[in-house]
Amino acid sequence: MPWEKSFDEELALEKAMEVFWSRGFDSASIAELIAQTGINRGSLYNAFGGKQPLFVRTLLKYDRERRKTLLAELEALDDPRRAICEFFDKIVSSTVADTDRKGCFLFNTVSESGVHDAEVNEIVANGLRELEGFFRRSIEVGQARGDIRKDIDPAPRASALLALALAIRVLGRGPYAETALRAIADEASNLIA
Amino acid sequence: MPWEKSFDEELALEKAMEVFWSRGFDSASIAELIAQTGINRGSLYNAFGGKQPLFVRTLLKYDRERRKTLLAELEALDDPRRAICEFFDKIVSSTVADTDRKGCFLFNTVSESGVHDAEVNEIVANGLRELEGFFRRSIEVGQARGDIRKDIDPAPRASALLALALAIRVLGRGPYAETALRAIADEASNLIA
DNA sequence: AACAGTTTATACCGAACGGTCAATACAATG
DNA sequence: CATTGTATTGACCGTTCGGTATAAACTGTT
Numbered sequence: 413m414p415w416e417k418s419f420d421e422e423l424a425l426e427k428a429m430e431v432f433w434s435r436g437f438d439s440a441s442i443a444e445l446i447a448q449t450g451i452n453r454g455s456l457y458n459a460f461g462g463k464q465p466l467f468v469r470t471l472l473k474y475d476r477e478r479r480k481t482l483l484a485e486l487e488a489l490d491d492p493r494r495a496i497c498e499f500f501d502k503i504v505s506s507t508v509a510d511t512d513r514k515g516c517f518l519f520n521t522v523s524e525s526g527v528h529d530a531e532v533n534e535i536v537a538n539g540l541r542e543l544e545g546f547f548r549r550s551i552e553v554g555q556a557r558g559d560i561r562k563d564i565d566p567a568p569r570a571s572a573l574l575a576l577a578l579a580i581r582v583l584g585r586g587p588y589a590e591t592a593l594r595a596i597a598d599e600a601s602n603l604i605a
Numbered sequence: 606m607p608w609e610k611s612f613d614e615e616l617a618l619e620k621a622m623e624v625f626w627s628r629g630f631d632s633a634s635i636a637e638l639i640a641q642t643g644i645n646r647g648s649l650y651n652a653f654g655g656k657q658p659l660f661v662r663t664l665l666k667y668d669r670e671r672r673k674t675l676l677a678e679l680e681a682l683d684d685p686r687r688a689i690c691e692f693f694d695k696i697v698s699s700t701v702a703d704t705d706r707k708g709c710f711l712f713n714t715v716s717e718s719g720v721h722d723a724e725v726n727e728i729v730a731n732g733l734r735e736l737e738g739f740f741r742r743s744i745e746v747g748q749a750r751g752d753i754r755k756d757i758d759p760a761p762r763a764s765a766l767l768a769l770a771l772a773i774r775v776l777g778r779g780p781y782a783e784t785a786l787r788a789i790a791d792e793a794s795n796l797i798a
Numbered sequence: 799a800a801c802a803g804t805t806t807a808t809a810c811c812g813a814a815c816g817g818t819c820a821a822t823a824c825a826a827t828g
Numbered sequence: 829c830a831t832t833g834t835a836t837t838g839a840c841c842g843t844t845c846g847g848t849a850t851a852a853a854c855t856g857t858t
Contacts, residue, residue: 438631439720441814441816442815452835453817453837454819454836454838455835458834458836459835462816463816463817513718520716522778522780523778525778525779526627537779540780567788571785572769575769575792582715582716583733583771585716585718585719586718586729587729595761595765596768599764599768635845646808646847647806650848651805655846655847
């Protein structure tokens with residue numbers, strides 16, 4: 413039997429993810445992916461099949477290792493109101509700490525919807541659905557426990573929270589600094605007062 | 606004196622604007638700009654100087670002819686509460702009617718902040734500032750007239766409204782359909798109840 | 799008719815793009 | 829040690845990119 417792979421595939425995916433994350437699909441060049449992953453051009457095509465399949469792999473990795481785990485952590489708090497507030501606290505902190513202004517990989521990909529195929533768009537759509545579901549469930553449970561006002565309609569309010577989260581991430585890539593982002597996050601918290 | 610310009614510069618700008626608007630700066634190719642404007646390659650460089658100066662021209666045109674005029678119209682209503690509600694009604698309608706999913710040129714450019722120079726980013730930042738200013742003024746005047754609850758802090762609430770507007774436009778380019786967008790718009794209206 | 803200024807059309811530039819491929823290096827098997 | 833089959837490598841492919849250059853066509857003035 414022959415040789416086994418010599419480079420760490422998961423590590424290469426991590427590096428590739430950062431490239432797509434900060435540059436988007438179109439603007440990320442193969443040359444940059446090669447430079448950042450450290451693996452050779454041919455190896456990249458051999459291991460991942462090309463730019464698009466590699467993008468899908470990194471997007472799935474992000475969705476699994478960042479979005480899903482974050483939401484799982486917050487749900488584990490078993491304190492819906494606090495979970496939502498911490499969510500917004502966290503994305504503001506991440507955005508401010510994100511010196512190269514990558515934003516959120518999923519939200520970035522939403523803005524790029526036009527250039528992606530159905531598979532990618534479905535990954536993104538599913539991520540948004542689950543985030544919105546987290547908000548809705550949190551509101552409902554919070555209401556049942558008396559921590560959140562009963563006159564709030566959970567579904568549309570969950571949509572609004574997702575919208576604010578997206579905006580914080582997008583505006584954070586651009587001209588908005590911490591104070592302004594924090595103000596939006598606070599308004600989000602007010603929405604589940 | 607010689608010949609006058611034969612093509613309509615303003616019309617060419619309009620066409621070029623649509624290209625940048627839907628594709629963004631990077632993904633818009635000179636070939637497509639030529640095809641859509643109908644003017645020749647050499648003429649384009651002669652008349653506008655190149656891709657980047659042309660982009661700036663179209664962005665300024667958008668800012669002047671769409672954002673500024675829309676806000677002026679709404680302020681002319683002299684009914685702050687209704688102005689805000691109509692704003693959100695309008696962006697949902699535009700987004701739904703926008704079959705090629707261009708979104709909002711200014712908001713799109715925010716997501717692209719990384720690829721643009723200071724001049725472009727300042728045009729965008731100024732647009733956002735003025736939109737936020739419109740929201741803040743509307744809230745303040747509405748409060749003074751007793752149409753909007755006094756316990757609302759105008760500045761952060763204005764930021765939140767801008768955030769919701771941005772999200773509606775971005776999500777509308779992707780997986781969100783009219784009902785979901787309308788839900789977010791309704792939440793925005795609730796914010797100035 | 800000569801001229802001036804502009805638009806057109808087309809050819810061309812070097813660079814970067816995504817992607818392919820044949821040669822080589824290599825570890826496990828016989 | 830020879831064989832086997834994959835991993836690696838760097839050269840190479842055709843295409844497209846933004847931008848330039850040149851020459852011809854055209855219209856108004858002089």
